[in-house]
Amino acid sequence: MSIASDALVLRDIHQPMAPSLWPPAPGWWLVMAVIAFALAALAWIRWRRHAQRRAYARLFDTMVEHADAPSEKVAAMSELLRRAARRIDPAADKLVGDDWLDFLDHGLEQPVFAAGAGAVLRDGAYRRDISPLEVVALHSIVRARFLDWMAR
Numbered sequence: 232m233s234i235a236s237d238a239l240v241l242r243d244i245h246q247p248m249a250p251s252l253w254p255p256a257p258g259w260w261l262v263m264a265v266i267a268f269a270l271a272a273l274a275w276i277r278w279r280r281h282a283q284r285r286a287y288a289r290l291f292d293t294m295v296e297h298a299d300a301p302s303e304k305v306a307a308m309s310e311l312l313r314r315a316a317r318r319i320d321p322a323a324d325k326l327v328g329d330d331w332l333d334f335l336d337h338g339l340e341q342p343v344f345a346a347g348a349g350a351v352l353r354d355g356a357y358r359r360d361i362s363p364l365e366v367v368a369l370h371s372i373v374r375a376r377f378l379d380w381m382a383r
Contacts (some may be wrong), residue, residue: 280382287381291374292318299364308373315380328353335376343372 242282255263291311298304314335317322326334332353335344343349348368355369 284378284382287378288365288374295370301361301363302358303354304366305351305369307360308332308369308377309352309356309378312352312380313372318380318383348372 247363294307294311295304298307300352312335313324316326320334323334329345332345334351335349336342341347349372351361351365351369352373353358355365
């Protein structure tokens, strides 16, 4: 009996190695693919909105630059605003006078059209003596409103 016990070598039980983290299981590949697709779609949407906003800004600047006289510049800005207003309310382009200026001020913290530099839109396209400084002041607020409405 002693000979048989000497031939038998007993050892401790060892745990197997833990599974490696790489390559991940197929389910994790699917999760990573979904996340990558969502991030790519989000980046594409943001890029497209930015490109569209730049195109609208280019359109506005081009239309206003092609007008020669200050009154023509005001008329071009008014026309662009009326086009953008149709996105908000289909009947907005038919508003006139103070109703039109109140519509432009709707949603702004401070009224810049009815009581500010935007009041030139009421009759600026029909006046001969409009100042280029009035046009410059009007340009920035009209451009901001135009881009805001076109981005919606």
